[in-house]
Amino acid sequence: MLTGLRYFERPIRKENLENRIGRMRRAKEAFSWGEVDIHALCRCLLAVCNQVREIMSQEPRLLRVTSPTYILGDIHGNFRDLVCFEKALWRMGPLLTPSNFLFLGDYIDRGEFGVEVVAYLFSQKILAPDRFFLLRGNHEIRHVQKMFSFHRECLFKFGEKLGEEVWEAINTCFDVMPVAAVVDAKVFCVHGGIPPPWFGEGLVEAILDIPTPLQDPELQSQLAWELMWSDPISQETLTEEEEKLLQNTDGFIDNKKRGTAHTFSADALESFLNRNNLSHVVRAHEVQQTGFQVQLKGKLLTVFSSSHYCGGANEAACILADRYKLRTIRLDTT
Numbered sequence: 001m002l003t004g005l006r007y008f009e010r011p012i013r014k015e016n017l018e019n020r021i022g023r024m025r026r027a028k029e030a031f032s033w034g035e036v037d038i039h040a041l042c043r044c045l046l047a048v049c050n051q052v053r054e055i056m057s058q059e060p061r062l063l064r065v066t067s068p069t070y071i072l073g074d075i076h077g078n079f080r081d082l083v084c085f086e087k088a089l090w091r092m093g094p095l096l097t098p099s100n101f102l103f104l105g106d107y108i109d110r111g112e113f114g115v116e117v118v119a120y121l122f123s124q125k126i127l128a129p130d131r132f133f134l135l136r137g138n139h140e141i142r143h144v145q146k147m148f149s150f151h152r153e154c155l156f157k158f159g160e161k162l163g164e165e166v167w168e169a170i171n172t173c174f175d176v177m178p179v180a181a182v183v184d185a186k187v188f189c190v191h192g193g194i195p196p197p198w199f200g201e202g203l204v205e206a207i208l209d210i211p212t213p214l215q216d217p218e219l220q221s222q223l224a225w226e227l228m229w230s231d232p233i234s235q236e237t238l239t240e241e242e243e244k245l246l247q248n249t250d251g252f253i254d255n256k257k258r259g260t261a262h263t264f265s266a267d268a269l270e271s272f273l274n275r276n277n278l279s280h281v282v283r284a285h286e287v288q289q290t291g292f293q294v295q296l297k298g299k300l301l302t303v304f305s306s307s308h309y310c311g312g313a314n315e316a317a318c319i320l321a322d323r324y325k326l327r328t329i330r331l332d333t334t
Contacts, residue, residue, distance in 0.1 A: 001044050001123045002024060002208055005116060008033055009083055017308050031080060031113065041154065042162050045119055047167040052122040056176045060226075062207040063181035064135055068099040068322035070329075071189060073284030073303035074137070075103070077111020077150075079177050079185050081316050082120060089318070094128035099322075102181055104303070105137020105191035105228070109148035110310060112228055118170055137191040137284065138228040140174035175213035179224050180204075183321045186279040193300075194264055194272045195226030198250040204276045218260075224321040229261035231286060232269070232295050232302075266296040273299060280326060282319055291317025292328045301326060307333045 011030040017309075028034030033041070070089055075082055090097040107121060108114035125132045138144060145151045154170075155163035180184065181189040188194075199206060199222070210221045217224040233246075233253070245253055251268025256263045264272075269281065281300045288304045291314065295302060307316040320327040 001048050001119050002127075004036075004041065004044065005120055005123075007036075008116060009079075010126070025049075033265060038158060039162070042158055042166060045115075045166055046169050048119060048122050048126065049173050051126050051171045053176060055125060055261050056134070056173060057074050057177070057212065058158055059176075059178050060208055061178050061180070061212065062204060063102075063135075063178050064185070065100055065102055065133060065181050065183045065189075067184050067324075069102050069183050070099055071102045071183075071282050071303060071319040071321060072164070072305040072307050073103065073104050073112070073318075074106035074287070074305045074309075076106055076139075076309065077108055077114035077117055077153075078306040078316075079111075079113035079116045079120070081331065081333050082117055083158075084109045084316075084331055085305065085318065089333060094124055094131040097131075099320075100131050100133065102133045102189060103135060103200070104189060104282075105177075106139045107137070108153075109145060112153070114150045114153050115166070121327050122173065122315040135178055135189070135191055136174055136177035136179050136214075136224075136228065140171075140177065141228075142171055144213075145171075147189070162219070175215050179214075180286045183282075184324065185277075186274070186324065187282055187321050187326065188273075188278050189214075189282045190227050191283060192226070192228045192261065193230035193232060193287045194269060194281060195223055195230060196262055196264075196268075197211065197250050197271065199223050199226070201279070202217060203272070204252060204278075205272060226261050227245040229258055231256065231257065231261075231263045232254055233263045233265050267300070269296050269299055279324075282321075282326070287314055288317070289314050291315040292319065293331050301328070303328075305331075307331070 012028045107117050154167040158166050210224050214220050246265050251265035252262040255263045286302055287309045291304055293302045303319050305316045316331040318329050
């Protein structure tokens with residue numbers, strides 16, 4: 001699969017048309033498949049899904065990761081930026097790179113190369129299961145994908161019958177993905193954010209009890225749903241009424257922007273960190289102009305790893321957790 005994705009990534013120009021056995025091949029642009037056997041590609045991807053599902057189903061819902069660890073946020077089908085991250089961070093492959101790699105979810109939707117992003121990440125997970133870690137985001141849910149673009153992308157690339165098969169196989173892998181991770185027992189990593197305290201005092205331990213497979217998080221686990229969907233409160237949009245409400249709700253109010261889950265205050269975050277003996281939270285879920293943002297009194301970092309998101313001008317970034325420090329790294333995707 002990785003060999004196929006190298007072919008997908010690179011252009012074939014006129015001077016390279018004739019291959020070793022003398023057959024002529026049509027030129028193709030970079031980041032396109034050109035003339036490929038779509039059935040063979042489908043079989044390869046399904047085999048990758050079968051293998052990675054077995055690996056991730058054995059992982060706990062809460063991963064314990066050690067530093068150094070690179071933490072990446074939303075990719076959203078941006079295979080070009082993913083290749084840039086590869087060249088900058090694990091050019092020799094994750095096995096030959098002295099660090100771990102933790103992805104915080106939202107691999108698909110909105111971008112045009114969700115299939116390729118998933119195929120790449122799943123393949124690397126198979127090759128380096130103890131170095132490459134994938135968390136589930138709020139777009140790794142079937143009904144969300146049907147609202148956005150990933151379901152249509154699978155059908156467009158593989159046809160209706162094969163496309164449905166590929167889409168379902170990929171989603172059965174999403175169903176067993178971990179939902180959170182802790183780096184060096186101090187940095188809590190998740191796609192969305194922290195849940196309200198009424199889910200239990202020992203929240204980090206409660207995550208281990210989230211069921212797997214988790215086909216419908218909204219119905220099967222409200223805790224998982226909160227981890228995937230919640231956001232920090234924006235002081236710029238906070239109303240006087242909401243400020244008063246926060247004082248009686250442990251620092252949590254309904255997430256009006258998402259229409260589900262909650263938003264949380266700096267006090268709520270501080271309480272969460274103290275209860276669970278943690279120092280920081282690193283999350284994704286929201287696009288950032290410079291690729292990252294430090295929030296809530298410096299205890300929360302939001303990272304976004306897809307540049308020019310939805311046609312915008314934002315940059316891509318990642319975070320390096322190493323020696324009890326968090327460093328932000330902006331990526332040059334030019």
